[in-house]
Amino acid sequence: MPDDVQSSRTELRVGARYEGAEAIVAVEGDLDHSSAERFVACILEALDTKPRSVTVDAHRVTFTDSSGLSALLRARGLAFVDQVVFRISDPPPGLRRLVEQTGIKDLLLPDA
Numbered sequence: 001m002p003d004d005v006q007s008s009r010t011e012l013r014v015g016a017r018y019e020g021a022e023a024i025v026a027v028e029g030d031l032d033h034s035s036a037e038r039f040v041a042c043i044l045e046a047l048d049t050k051p052r053s054v055t056v057d058a059h060r061v062t063f064t065d066s067s068g069l070s071a072l073l074r075a076r077g078l079a080f081v082d083q084v085v086f087r088i089s090d091p092p093p094g095l096r097r098l099v100e101q102t103g104i105k106d107l108l109l110p111d112a
Helices: 037-047 066-081 095-099
Strands: 013-020 022-031 053-064 086-089
Touching: 013 037, 022 037, 022 066, 037 053, 037 066, 053 066, 053 095, 066 086
Parallel strands: 022 053, 053 086
Antiparallel strands: 013 022
16 A cells, blocks of 8 residues: 555444343444454354344445455354344444445345
8 A cells, every 4th residue: 555545534433232131242444354253253252141132233334345244144044043032223324325236235234
């Protein structure tokens, strides 16, 4: 990368909180190749608590690439295996568009 080009990458922050039988995973920043595994690790930790549902609060996701999209699909699959309801709440326009363009809206945003 040339010296005069500033990186606009936003480091991912991800954490879970629990409300009854629901795990809410808040995601902020770029969900991409450099952060996808950290996101999946947080989902696995949340699933270890045996929730009935996992909600990914995505309204602060600033960028998603194919690795981030793959991580969301992997998280959905892990929840499915454990018979846990998985949903994404408040996806930003860029994530919504990516999900729609790749034809997986019914998997990740079925209520949207």
